[in-house]
Amino acid sequence: MSKLLTRRTLVTASVATAGTAALGVAxxxxxxxxxxxxxxxxxxxTLTYASQRLLSSGHSMxxxxxxxxxxxxxxxxGPAPPDEAFRxxxxxxxxxxxxxxxxxIERPMSFTxxxxxxxxxxxxxxxxxxxxxxxxxAEWTGVxxxxxxxxxxxxxxxxxxxxxxxPNPQQTTGIIRVQWESIDMADxxxxxxxxxxxxxxxxxxxxxxxxxxxRMGREMGWKNTKYLSRIIITNDMSQYRKGAGTWYGGI
Amino acid sequence: xxxxxxxxxxxxxxxGMSALEGTHQLSxxxxxxYAGAAPAGPTAAESARQSLRxxxxxxxxxxxxxxxxxxxxxxxxxxxxxxxxxxxxxTGAVGVPALIDLPLPMIIGPSVWNRPIHFFFAWFLVLGALxxxxxxxxxxxxxxxxxPAKSDLGWRPIARVIWDHLRWKRTSADEAWTYNxxxxxxxxxxxxxxxPGIVWTGLAMSFTVASVFPFLxxxxxxxxxxxxxxxxxxxxxxxxxxVHLAMLVLVGFRSHVRAMITGRIPQKRxxx
Numbered sequence: 001m002s003k004l005l006t007r008r009t010l011v012t013a014s015v016a017t018a019g020t021a022a023l024g025v026a027x028x029x030x031x032x033x034x035x036x037x038x039x040x041x042x043x044x045x046t047l048t049y050a051s052q053r054l055l056s057s058g059h060s061m062x063x064x065x066x067x068x069x070x071x072x073x074x075x076x077x078g079p080a081p082p083d084e085a086f087r088x089x090x091x092x093x094x095x096x097x098x099x100x101x102x103x104x105i106e107r108p109m110s111f112t113x114x115x116x117x118x119x120x121x122x123x124x125x126x127x128x129x130x131x132x133x134x135x136x137x138a139e140w141t142g143v144x145x146x147x148x149x150x151x152x153x154x155x156x157x158x159x160x161x162x163x164x165x166x167p168n169p170q171q172t173t174g175i176i177r178v179q180w181e182s183i184d185m186a187d188x189x190x191x192x193x194x195x196x197x198x199x200x201x202x203x204x205x206x207x208x209x210x211x212x213x214x215r216m217g218r219e220m221g222w223k224n225t226k227y228l229s230r231i232i233i234t235n236d237m238s239q240y241r242k243g244a245g246t247w248y249g250g251i
Numbered sequence: 252x253x254x255x256x257x258x259x260x261x262x263x264x265x266x267g268m269s270a271l272e273g274t275h276q277l278s279x280x281x282x283x284x285y286a287g288a289a290p291a292g293p294t295a296a297e298s299a300r301q302s303l304r305x306x307x308x309x310x311x312x313x314x315x316x317x318x319x320x321x322x323x324x325x326x327x328x329x330x331x332x333x334x335x336x337x338x339x340x341x342t343g344a345v346g347v348p349a350l351i352d353l354p355l356p357m358i359i360g361p362s363v364w365n366r367p368i369h370f371f372f373a374w375f376l377v378l379g380a381l382x383x384x385x386x387x388x389x390x391x392x393x394x395x396x397x398x399p400a401k402s403d404l405g406w407r408p409i410a411r412v413i414w415d416h417l418r419w420k421r422t423s424a425d426e427a428w429t430y431n432x433x434x435x436x437x438x439x440x441x442x443x444x445x446x447p448g449i450v451w452t453g454l455a456m457s458f459t460v461a462s463v464f465p466f467l468x469x470x471x472x473x474x475x476x477x478x479x480x481x482x483x484x485x486x487x488x489x490x491x492x493x494v495h496l497a498m499l500v501l502v503g504f505r506s507h508v509r510a511m512i513t514g515r516i517p518q519k520r521x522x523x
Binding site for chain 2: 039041043044045047048052055056060061062065069071073075119127129130132133134135136138141217218219220
């Protein structure tokens with residue numbers, strides 16, 4: 001007991017330190033570190049994100065349901081923005097609306113709603129669950145985000161896609177982050193990740209995110225940004241999410 | 252009959268325990284204090300007192316569990332009040348008939364903060380449980396201290412323990428060194444039913460995990476059913492925690508908390 005630093009503890013400590021460092025480098029190399037790893041609960045967030053990404057590597061598919069399972073009254077969580085600009089766009093069927101894509105891409109582009117609807121369409125019947133506890137099943141129709149990312153040629157160093165809704169998120173900040181979200185490339189390229197313009201066989205209703213929303217199979221409700229106007233491809237989240245809450249929270 | 256035989260069996264058990272651990276203890280530190288012992292050799296209870304009441308792996312994981320469970324119950328309550336209604340199957344929401352509608356206020360905001368806190372403390376539970384099971388098997392703690400003796404598994408010995416507790420009968424010094432059959436069954440239930448059940452139902456609600464292991468959700472009825480079971484398991488765990496703390500206060504808070512930190516039972520108290 002008197003010898004605090006024995007050879008054995010020294011060797012054990014150095015092996016443990018080197019092991020942890022090697023693990024950190026490997027985790028970073030394989031994109032297993034979430035951008036908010038340094039926050040107060042970042043250790044749990046990192047463990048959750050890394051273990052789920054290791055588990056789901058290889059495009060594991062979220063559960064799909066049948067048309068008979070579709071909920072009669074899906075939940076409206078936060079109705080359409082009472083913004084003048086949004087109302088003007090909605091009044092003429094979003095003719096003047098554009099989806100802008102920018103950031104780490106070869107070809108910055110913007111798309112009209114008709115252009116998106118002319119791309120190969122895909123439909124999924126998925127469970128939509130909020131972290132609060134409620135859930136509903138609905139069918140979503142849209143173009144795969146992976147298809148759009150091919151058109152704009154996302155660069156290989158891209159790690160995240162940030163989804164900006166309108167109105168300007170700077171004007172609407174609050175404790176509940178319904179304004180904008182970001183995902184990693186594993187989710188962005190996932191076959192069940194849609195830029196959805198249709199719901200339950202009809203046009204996407206205003207309360208559910210018209211004209212276009214993100215709809216993913218493997219994420220909770222709050223990640224699926226409504227009222228899309230801009231997508232930014234980046235590998236640096238530091239300018240977007242600071243401090244509060246959790247980035248992944250995908251468990 | 253059974254009641255008469257019990258002390259003998261228990262002493263034999265303690266003797267076995269001290270044979271395993273007492274020697275280890277002697278070799279390490281307690282030679283000085285041990286030198287004064289009678290040459291004829293200590294009695295079973297005395298030599299047991301030279302060893303540890305709680306193994307290191309039990310003590311360390313106990314406090315990891317304590318932190319984790321308290322963090323989980325607090326943050327889980329925060330998530331619960333953002334929608335204190337439960338449903339069967341896959342879906343459910345306000346406006347849909349609920350299976351259980353708890354008389355709690357619906358406070359939505361904090362769920363954003365409680366979620367990362369909940370998963371943070373969930374890792375305490377998961378990593379603590381892995382450490383406990385591996386350590387508990389290696390040290391033979393689970394087989395020795397938790398699995399009840401076959402003869403204890405009738406309703407009569409179980410009823411005797413409950414009856415003793417209801418009469419506020421003090422445990423003897425010998426009995427303080429082992430778990431009674433009700434304690435053993437309760438700890439086994441918490442460790443091998445409640446903990447895995449809570450982790451299972453929690454993971455079943457994860458979209459990513461359910462995409463890899465869909466059976467986690469489908470086997471138990473769906474997403475909302477998983478949420479219901481998660482709540483039921485958590486409630487049982489909360490009841491356990493309340494009884495556990497109440498018993499702790501009844502049998503002596505300071506000495507038992509000290510035993511769970513240092514591993515030792517204070518000499519004076521245990522001989523009372």
